[in-house]
Amino acid sequence: MVTIDIASRDFAETLEKNRIIFVDFWAAWCGPCRMFAPRYSKAAESHPGIIFAKVDTEAEQGLAAAANITSIPTLMAFKDQTLVFSQPGALNATSLEEVIQAVKDIDTKVLPTQAPPQRA
Numbered sequence: 718m719v720t721i722d723i724a725s726r727d728f729a730e731t732l733e734k735n736r737i738i739f740v741d742f743w744a745a746w747c748g749p750c751r752m753f754a755p756r757y758s759k760a761a762e763s764h765p766g767i768i769f770a771k772v773d774t775e776a777e778q779g780l781a782a783a784a785n786i787t788s789i790p791t792l793m794a795f796k797d798q799t800l801v802f803s804q805p806g807a808l809n810a811t812s813l814e815e816v817i818q819a820v821k822d823i824d825t826k827v828l829p830t831q832a833p834p835q836r837a
Contacts, residue, residue: 723770725780753807797825
């Protein structure tokens with residue numbers, strides 16, 4: 718699977734319809750974002766059962782604000798509509814794979830519920 722662009726209008730629906738979703742908050746002017754993008758795309762190709770979404774923080778300022786994005790790139794992961802990972806910074810390929818595996822292994826039935834960002 719390739720990465721998908723996601724906007725505030727379809728963010729909640731994407732969470733509802735998919736079990737695991739990674740979201741890369743980025744901007745075109747951000748050097749670390751551009752460095753991370755190929756790693757993120759490669760991970761998307763390697764994990765076809767997972768949704769890898771991208772949010773352009775310049776175009777989707779309301780969504781970025783609702784998600785409390787203060788630094789980019791920021792990677793978030795949701796499993797069963799629960800935020801299970803959020804970290805700013807460009808992960809290297811090994812760390813990204815470790816996060817993906819950790820998210821797959823999480824049992825969301827034992828986690829406290831945290832609401833995902835809402836539309837602005």
